[in-house]
Amino acid sequence: MNIVVCIKQVPDTTDVKIDSETNTLIREGVEAVINPFDMYAIEEGVRIRERFGGKVTAITMGPPQAQDVLKEAISMGVDEGIHLCDKVFAGSDTWSTSLILAKALEKICDSSTSATDLVICGKQASDGDTAQVGPGIASHLNLPQATYVRRIDTVHMDTCPRIIVVERLLEEGYELLELQLPALITVVKEINEPRLPSLRGKMRARTAKIPVWTNSDLGIDEDQIGLGGSPTQVVKIFTPPQKGGGQIFKGDPEEVVSRLVEEIKDLF
Amino acid sequence: MSSIKIINEKCTGCGLCLGVCPPGAITLADRKAVIDLDKCTLCGVCIGSCKFNAIKILRQAIIKEDLSGYKGVWVFAEQRQGVIAGVVFELLTKAKQLADSLGTYVGAVLLGSKIEDKADQLIHRGADKVFVVDCAVLENYIAENYTLAIVGLVNKYKPQIILAGATTTGRSLVSRIAVNLYTGLTADCTGLDIDKDRKILVQTRPAFGGNIMAQIISPNFRPQMATVRHKVMPEAEEDLSRSGEIIKELFDENKQDKRLKFLDFVKEAISTVNLAEADIIVSGGRGLQAAENFKLVEDLAQVLGAAVGSSRACVDSGWIPYSHQVGQTGRTVCPKVYIACGISGQIQHLVGMQSSKVIIAINKDPDAPIFRIANYGIVGDVFKVLPLLTKKLKEALRSRNTANV
Numbered sequence: 268m269n270i271v272v273c274i275k276q277v278p279d280t281t282d283v284k285i286d287s288e289t290n291t292l293i294r295e296g297v298e299a300v301i302n303p304f305d306m307y308a309i310e311e312g313v314r315i316r317e318r319f320g321g322k323v324t325a326i327t328m329g330p331p332q333a334q335d336v337l338k339e340a341i342s343m344g345v346d347e348g349i350h351l352c353d354k355v356f357a358g359s360d361t362w363s364t365s366l367i368l369a370k371a372l373e374k375i376c377d378s379s380t381s382a383t384d385l386v387i388c389g390k391q392a393s394d395g396d397t398a399q400v401g402p403g404i405a406s407h408l409n410l411p412q413a414t415y416v417r418r419i420d421t422v423h424m425d426t427c428p429r430i431i432v433v434e435r436l437l438e439e440g441y442e443l444l445e446l447q448l449p450a451l452i453t454v455v456k457e458i459n460e461p462r463l464p465s466l467r468g469k470m471r472a473r474t475a476k477i478p479v480w481t482n483s484d485l486g487i488d489e490d491q492i493g494l495g496g497s498p499t500q501v502v503k504i505f506t507p508p509q510k511g512g513g514q515i516f517k518g519d520p521e522e523v524v525s526r527l528v529e530e531i532k533d534l535f
Numbered sequence: 536m537s538s539i540k541i542i543n544e545k546c547t548g549c550g551l552c553l554g555v556c557p558p559g560a561i562t563l564a565d566r567k568a569v570i571d572l573d574k575c576t577l578c579g580v581c582i583g584s585c586k587f588n589a590i591k592i593l594r595q596a597i598i599k600e601d602l603s604g605y606k607g608v609w610v611f612a613e614q615r616q617g618v619i620a621g622v623v624f625e626l627l628t629k630a631k632q633l634a635d636s637l638g639t640y641v642g643a644v645l646l647g648s649k650i651e652d653k654a655d656q657l658i659h660r661g662a663d664k665v666f667v668v669d670c671a672v673l674e675n676y677i678a679e680n681y682t683l684a685i686v687g688l689v690n691k692y693k694p695q696i697i698l699a700g701a702t703t704t705g706r707s708l709v710s711r712i713a714v715n716l717y718t719g720l721t722a723d724c725t726g727l728d729i730d731k732d733r734k735i736l737v738q739t740r741p742a743f744g745g746n747i748m749a750q751i752i753s754p755n756f757r758p759q760m761a762t763v764r765h766k767v768m769p770e771a772e773e774d775l776s777r778s779g780e781i782i783k784e785l786f787d788e789n790k791q792d793k794r795l796k797f798l799d800f801v802k803e804a805i806s807t808v809n810l811a812e813a814d815i816i817v818s819g820g821r822g823l824q825a826a827e828n829f830k831l832v833e834d835l836a837q838v839l840g841a842a843v844g845s846s847r848a849c850v851d852s853g854w855i856p857y858s859h860q861v862g863q864t865g866r867t868v869c870p871k872v873y874i875a876c877g878i879s880g881q882i883q884h885l886v887g888m889q890s891s892k893v894i895i896a897i898n899k900d901p902d903a904p905i906f907r908i909a910n911y912g913i914v915g916d917v918f919k920v921l922p923l924l925t926k927k928l929k930e931a932l933r934s935r936n937t938a939n940v
């Protein structure tokens with residue numbers, strides 16, 4: 268089973284502090300980490316390989332420092348990483364980003380003796396929160412997709428084509444879907460508990476050579492990528508109206524609850 | 536190639552942009568900001584932070600085609616087992632506003648099996664035209680088949696805007712469609728307006744966990760597509776006297792994608808109220824101390840007809856299933872009222888609920904971060920305060936209801 272995991276480097280929100288005067292984020296000195304949802308994607312990829320053999324490749328698109336997330340993925344058991352890094356990629360929206368990742372996936376297939384069976388992404392990235400890139404890649408490559416996967420129930424290795432059955436988390440429950448491979452899934456936190464990097468993994472990560480692919484490797488029309496090629500444009504960024512200055516009651520429970528109920532009862 | 540630059544004459548070297556840059560690409564040199572273009576991802580966050588308009592993005596523009604032939608504001612009428620999702624009626628409210636300011640019609644797209652009789656509901660709630668594709672293959676949502684059907688409709692009828700609910704189905708489906716159509720899509724919008732001069736859709740959405748807001752346009756591509764969060768607008772009122780046109784289209788069963796099969800749907804939620812669609816959410820956190828104490832949260836939820844939410848700590852402790860988790864690794868919600876019980880308010884929780892209209896917090900620690908974003912709060916023991924609150928709210932609501940009779 269050959270698996271590709273698509274991951275992203277994001278600012279670590281656990282590190283973020285809030286400026287108590289302006290109520291805005293203080294991002295200075297914030298560490299960059301693997302997007303939390305991608306940890307589950309990496310873990311699931313490694314677990315599948317441990318059961319069925321094959322290879323797990325992690326890819327990421329991002330500036331030079333994004334190489335760190337590939338090293339971390341390798342320390343968790345991923346076999347190799349590929350870094351998609353080119354100034355012409357900068358500013359890509361989800362349409363263009365999914366195109367770049369899709370082209371990289373094609374190149375991985377072309378340059379390998381065995382085709383990719385499964386692409387795994389986290390359900391969304393914690394900075395953009397769009398959840399659009401996973402299905403976007405599937406659409407560019409015309410792969411069947413299952414999003415918000417919380418469990419892979421079965422993997423049929425002996426059928427042709429191979430088949431997986433997954434549980435897809437919905438608002439009010441879940442659905443069971445059967446997918447022919449190759450396919451793309453996006454995963455939620457419930458699917459597993461990511462392992463910590465092993466000592467051996469860390470050693471391997473330290474010495475791992477990470478190939479960097481630029482657009483000359485992928486050959487995408489520059490009119491379709493980057494800030495200029497992206498269908499959407501950000502026209503304005505602003506801080507949302509601040510909350511705070513609320514009424515906070517302290518004191519005898521009976522009394523404060525009565526006061527609160529007076530204030531809020533008309534909300535319901 | 537697009538790029539970004541600092542206008543040195545305007546830059547005061549205040550350093551505000553340094554702190555906000557997600558990849559840390561900005562430094563100060565000679566009291567001017569300098570952007571390391573190798574590190575920069577052109578995300579634009581710095582532009583929003585600059586008080587002096589000293590940062591400019593240079594965008595290489597592309598014009599695709601003549602866009603004037605695209606008319607109509609469409610809504611994807613998501614349904615499961617013949618029941619139209621509540622968010623669809625909210626979208627119809629917005630679609631009507633947008634269509635009015637553009638001088639065009641409201642369309643609804645209804646896909647499913649034996650669902651044609653639901654088209655009237657959409658007309659009563661504001662659709663002028665309902666595009667129905669009724670086919671056994673479309674009985675259950677399969678992204679590939681739904682994409683095929685909708686792309687066919689779009690190519691034939693050319694809508695200028697398509698809205699879908701930011702549900703697990705809506706977000707996954709329209710991402711696939713937008714790529715297929717080569718057009719722009721904005722996720723999880725909380726605001727939609729028309730730029731009257733350019734006649735384009737201006738989409739507002741939270742990013743970085745709601746800590747910043749971004750306004751996004753797709754001026755050169757059609758249709759302009761957006762998923763919209765629940766509870767951003769009220770449901771359209773039902774008007775049984777409204778009439779509209781029902782347009783039936785066929786789905787070519789030979790083209791269906793057989794690589795994916797729907798096997799089953801399993802309903803699974805403690806409370807009967809859907810977290811994403813709830814007007815009111817009562818959430819419990821670590822302060823509840825044990826699984827059985829979630830009953831206190833459920834009691835209040837029941838009195839208010841609310842959904843039950845949870846912080847990550849409770850899910851990790853196995854007190855409540857993951858589907859109830861609100862926050863960065865759970866669900867993002869924006870109900871009218873969010874009541875946080877024994878939740879301290881770690882940033883990962885706040886990013887999932889800080890867009891709620893009214894936030895009420897109960898916590899024993901007066902310095903808990905949750906109080907910083909709360910509209911109302913009680914500093915106290917959740918085991919004393921919560922049962923009292925349930926009791927007194929029940930009385931207050933009962934006496935109001937009696938008074939109304």
